[in-house]
Amino acid sequence: MEIPYTVQNRPDTGLYNAKLGIWLFLASEVMLFGGLFSAYILLRVSQPPGGWPHGWLDVRLGTVNTLLLALSAITTLLAWAACKVREFGKFKFFHACTILLALTFLGIKSYEYHDKWIHYEIQLANGKIADGHLIEKSADFDLAKITGTVTLHGREVENHVELMDLRSPAAQSAKLDEMTIPASDIKKMENYGPRHNTFTAIYFTLTGLHALHIFGGTLVIFYLWGPGSKLYKTDPERFTNRIEVSGLFWHFVDLVWIFLFPVLYLT
């Protein structure tokens, strides 16, 4: 006996096997991201007043990325529709667009990560805080040996609280300068990596996991667009099903971003 309903729908469920499979998988993904979003909510509401940062992420870049993914959802749908009406050329074009859009998304995301990685908060010996993006470290810079200097593009503040709300008028009007700080003035130096505070931890973990999903989805779509598309010649119906199933996953990943964007960038 062969396994039935690999391509055709089972009459009483109206589904072929893989479509049911991907919906079940997506249900588990909902629970995965549901767990992470619950963690976000619980950690955020338990912060002391003023403890949650605002405006740390670039809304413009976030908006561009949102539009990129929304557009890729459309091209994914069109690619599937093209397969459905057996227009292979159009399928190739639309999924090429999907792949390019996804890669652009990942490019922008990497830029944002890098921007946070070179952003430093330095506690100075005089009790003030220097905060800004790294321009350069002198060749002999070493915190342990207390030698050399570090140059930031940013500002100096009296209190850590001033760094928390970058949307406040005070922060908006702050003048950013280049400043060079000798190692002897530095008490503690830390970049805006995951360990910086709860917000950056959540930001890197959630968007990182999402980016992994984007990366995995792109790999699958690239395979179906390239070497995997040979199947179209021999079994177009099965191939169309594969495009549909991978498309369902892609739409889910887009949807996760639709939640991530307001939760991390806009609030």
Next chain:
Amino acid sequence: METTVQQFPPFRETPAHPGHDDHGHGEHHEPNFWQKYIFSTDHKVIGIQYGFMALCFMLFGFFLMLLMRWQIAHPQMPVPFFGPILEKILGQPAAGGAISPELYNSFGAMHGTIMVFLGVVPLAFAAFGNYVVPLMIGAPDMTFPRINMASFHAFFLGGIVMLVSFFIPGGAAQAGWTSYSPLATTIPTNGQAFWLVGMVLLITSSLLGAVNFIATIIQLRAPGMTWMRLPWFVWAQFVTAFILLLAFPPLEAAGVLQLMDNVAGTSFFLPTGLAVGGQLADRSGGGSPLLWQHLFWFLGHPEVYVLILPAMGIVIEVIANNTRKPIWGYKSLVYSVLGVGFLSFIVWAHHMYLTGMGQKIATFFQATTMMISVPSVIILTCMFLSLWGGAIRINTPMLFALGFLPMFGIGGLTGLPLGLAACDLYLHDTYYIIAHFHYVVAPGTIFALFAGVYFWFPKMTGRKMNEFWGRVHFWCSFAFMNIVFMPMFVQGIKGMLRRMSDGGINYSAARVPNAIDALPGTAMQMNGVILWAAICLGIAQIPFIINLFWSISHGEKVGTNPWRATTLDWQTPTPPPHGNFAHEPQVTHGPYEYSMPGAAEDFTPQDAPADKTATAPQPAH
């Protein structure tokens, strides 16, 4: 629902499939050893792979427990015979052949992890589910055979990662199988990171398996196999798969967050102002240890039902077969298992009454916990009532299934005081808890799993396991299980805490004579009794191990349906060939039509021609 009579002679006893007599070795020319046993996509081979690995892991987990019991009964004394070996393998933590507190902690954490995630779940869900479910519903294989293979490989890899963690500097995870933060992050060993990576692999394996099971049961049921004709075992596996599918991902999320805490220095589960060893930890803080517990128990409690439901499924099959009459209350059983599956998602915080999460929340979870006992009791009651008036055949599988009933009953009923917050505050984290959940999973679930092994062994090999040694195995296990676990209720009520590497000696009346709550001498003496009972329990498994391997080639040869069972798994050749059925079975009967009036024999297979009963009124489905 579907009673169309296809005049299609269903598969009955036919000449044995080629390659059946010498149990499959080398009869098929096409697949070589690797394709057949390591990279197989056949659900039956994968089921056996899972079963074999799970039994090995269970034996290993049992051995860890024996070492711990020695340490509890004789704190800091060198372990006889195994002590020098331990010292040789593990070095400093086992200096002088004695088990250090750190080593005790990692044995404790790994005993729990191995028994739950590498032993019982793979055996109950993956092994029996893989082997039996497609056969029972009349399917040629799982829906996604290659995903099935990937699932086993992820499981295997996860097991390897767990085992490797014993040998890294600092040793395996030491924060208990629950891995509570901040303990799990502050203990100076990378074992926790290994544990988390291993768990992510095991979760992946379970997810792939769960998707496969659900899709198979929905899509690949043979014609006529309506939902109400499914053997209850399939229902139990179906609900179990949903629990795994939906409850495991939050633990995966928690695992990722804790991995970030351990590796990237974040503070998801570390509170502000955390001090480690008297020093303020270099952490941003702001995290929540309670969050870990919520995410962990969101899996952790449904996991209990993952452990018990497939076992109950096995018991129902064995009882129906050996009482020779329909199971009592099939529909109640189906709705109860669905109810248990649903409610299992909203009881998790009854593990957290003592955390200070608040009385209002505790009250809510106390109510749901009491509610879930209703469908559980319905299931157990149906099992008991099925025995009423049956012509019971006593054989090894039936003995284990009958043993399951009172043992699970004890486990379940002793859980009631734990579900009520007021008494849980006292009993929490004592040996009472250990006794309670071991009664559920050890003489409960594991007895049912033994029943399943003895019951389906003839299907896998075409031979029965030895009956006499099976009975020896049962009666010795039954006696020693109870001697191991019954005293723990007393110890717990006397106030002995779990997770103490010295077995409570520092709190004993002998050490602190003036304390009114010191542990009395009787409670301390029980440690010695339990040790010897545990050793005897281990010896009692030797007949099983020998029987299992010996019977593969020397057991009594039997036909395709030695138990004279109704379900489809017994209506195929033995062992079933690739593709399982010669042609698609047409299901015309319910799952438990034993001793039907007017039937030629005392069992009516599900795919028996319908003409004999076609005139009889069909039960409304």
